[in-house]
Amino acid sequence: MLFLGAAAYGTGLMLNQTDVPRGTKVLGTDIGGNSRDQAIHTLNATVGKIGQQPIQLKLGNQTLTLDPTAAGLSFDTTATVDGLTKHSYNPSDVLQSLTGGSKNVPPVVHIDQAKLKAALDGLSAGSAQGLKEGYIQFSDTGDPVVVPGQPGQAVDDSTAVTQVAQSYQDRADGKTDAPVNLSVTAAQPKVATQTLQQTADGLGKTITSSNVTIFAGAKQFRFGKTVAAKALTLVPDASGNIVPKWDLDQLGTLIGNTFDKTQYRKSDGTLAPITTQDVADAIVSVYDKNTAAERTYRFHM
DSSP, rough: OHHHHHHHHHHHHHTTSSSSOEEEEETEOOTOOOOOOHHHHHHHHTHHHHHHHHHEEEETTTEEEOOTTTTEEEEEHHOOOOOHHSSSOHHHHHHHHHHHEEEEEEOOEEEOOHHHHHHHHHHHSSSBOBBBOOOOEEOSSSSEEOOOOOOEEEOOOHHHHHHHHHHHHHTTTTOOOEEEOOEEEOOOOOHHHHHHHIIIIIIIIIHHSSSSEEETTTTEEEOOHHHHHHEEEEEEOOSSSSSEOOOOHHHHHHHTTTTTTTTETTTOOOOOEEHHHHHHHHHHHHTTTOOOTTTEEOOOO
């Protein structure tokens, strides 16, 4: 009997020398006996696509969809196969190759925590219950006008990331997908209405107090009340600082062909065409000044 057992073990060991052990399945896809490259190719076409299927989320009374790829979630088919090509010499695994048994293996899960958090924050902000940040816009007469923010529900970062990650791991383990009821918490805008009003009365009024003139040689563009009304708002950034936000399409339309075929010399000495973003940056660099001389910007030609 000892001899027969050893012979069976030896036969199974020989049968188990393919890159992927015989009888191996990943989420129902049989890759047993495949070479490493064959197995990866097969899993990319099956298991990889399962990992890319949208995740259903519940945020308050809204149903939202999360794209796993954009959220930093994936099934790593290469790592999965590489983990399987390390052959086991465990007698039960070796004899499985002889008896034709099967072994179900979950795919390796990759989770980018930072991307996942950013994706969840974006979904929360864009939902009907999402937090709305206030901002400052400019009227047709150039007056800064505060648009107050509104409180809402924001994703509870301390638990929501873990919830979605666990749901994705459950998918890798072959469990049926179910909507993830995200934990949410009451949230207030980063910047209070009073702070926005103070900025509007200060920086906002200074911005449109008089024209800003941008020169590139003899060519010039004037930024004033009309341009501000159509192309500029002041908004809170991620840290709560109030910063300019440009509608570059609108600003480009207003600039027109003023600086077409005009180049300026950059700080490193190279020449580059003047872009709409260059003009926006030039305006911002002087729009908080007071005198006409200070509110003039000249590109280095």
